[in-house]
Amino acid sequence: MFPGAVADRNEAAYALVGAPLDVSTTFQPGTRFGPRLLSHVAEAFSDYDHHTSQRFTNLSVHDHGPVRPGDDAEEYLHFLEGTVRDYCEEDTVPVVLGGEHTVSLAGFRGVEPDTYICLDAHLDLRESYAGNPLNHATVTHHALDVVDEVVLLGARAGSEDGWSRVEMDDRITVIPPQEVPAWTPSLDSDDVYLSVDIDAADPGFAPGTGTPEPFGLEPQTMHKVLREVAPHCAGFDIVEVNDRDNGQAATLAAKLLRAFVFAHADSN
Template identity: 55%
Template sequence: MFPGATTDREAASYVVVGAPLDATTTFQPGTRFGPDRVRRFAETFDDYDRKTGSYFSDLGVCDAGDVRPWDDTDAYLDHLAAELRSVVYDDAVPLLVGGEHTVTHAGVAATDPDVLVVCDAHLDLRDAYDGNPLNHACVTRRAIDDLGVDRAVIIGARTGSEAEWDRAAEADVTVVAPEDARAWVDGLGGDGGGDDEVIEGDEFVGDDESVYCSIDIDGLDPGFAPGTGTMEPFGLSPRTVRDLVRAVAPHAVGCDVVEVNDRDDGQAAALAGKLLRAFVFAHAAGETDD
């Protein structure tokens, strides 16, 4: 169980769902261990959050366990989306813990956001990888082209194929490079205050638009999060990503943390667990302010 997620499912405002999919990993496998490691390395975190003055265990979080995958990824994603959709139908916010980034497909399908905000080292805008359109390298492309997302904002991207960069130049994609991320997050009210005022108006999110927040742990520099499948140097700092999550959370209908594996001493898992908690604290504070 995710520490502090002690609320009954029927009364929950947030529901943690593990998705240990490890089907299309292209370099270092191990994301099947991600959900368990995130739970394990969150055990030492204090219940109290000084910034919001709240206790995690008071915010109505339930851990619904894992949705175990099988060898048909397409069918699994449909099933996972149905499980997450049941959370949405119960007026709760799904908190998806991967697993490879492909599971975001299910999170987006279940929550139907207007805008996808992704922290990622990679563009993930391939139409297919090795002939497979349901690959972790294609997840942002699927969200835009197939799942009805109006726009994607990719923070921290620093690599992609030529075709992906061409796709990223279109109007429905915004890429924020690592060197620009701090200023971009500060423009969102990135100290975590959840300000209504966001940068340059409709470039991020309008008042009537919803957001899905996806945190691929490889968006952070691998010096901070080496336990991931496809490490890419020159990435984001943990503080920048935390402040991004805090700023986006009040607008969000769902969140995931993905691509944690078992190839470090827990650094990636600890960051993922802390970012998930940061989302809940900021989202709950935003709901209270409204």
């Protein structure tokens, strides 16, 4: 259980849903261990948040536990989507703990937001990768089938076709890493799905991820973005943490997850 996630489902304001999918990682696998690692490192955190004067144990957070994948990724994503949608219908904010970034498909399909905001090193605009349309490199491409607007924060790598698509599609906004600290969200509704791929961080801060990319974001910048965007969110995920470091990536991810819950709860 994630520390402090002590609420029963029938009283939950937030539901932590583990999604340890790890089938399409193209460099360093291990995201299947992500949800477990986040729960482990969070044991060291204080229950109290001085930014909002709240305690995590008082915020009605429920731990759904992991939705364990089988052999069929499409079937798994369909089931996970249903789980996310069920929580939305119960007026509970789903918080998905990946797992590879492909689990975000289930997240935003279940929430059906207007806007998808993602902290990520990569554009993820491929239609398929290695012949697989359900690959972690296709997430943004699939998001454009669901949402009206995509904002990618910290993106610094992508295919030639991906960068061309950014230039041609006015629904996509890319904020490069050096501009993210000054970025301020302009959101008219509370219908955002926020995804954090931990590789948005510079690998000096979070080496434990599948496809690390240098020249990334600092943790303080990621924390600022989460606290500003969280009040507008109907769903959230944090993905791509693996077991290839000494807990740096998991510690950052677990802190960002809690920052999301604290900031969201403080606005409601």
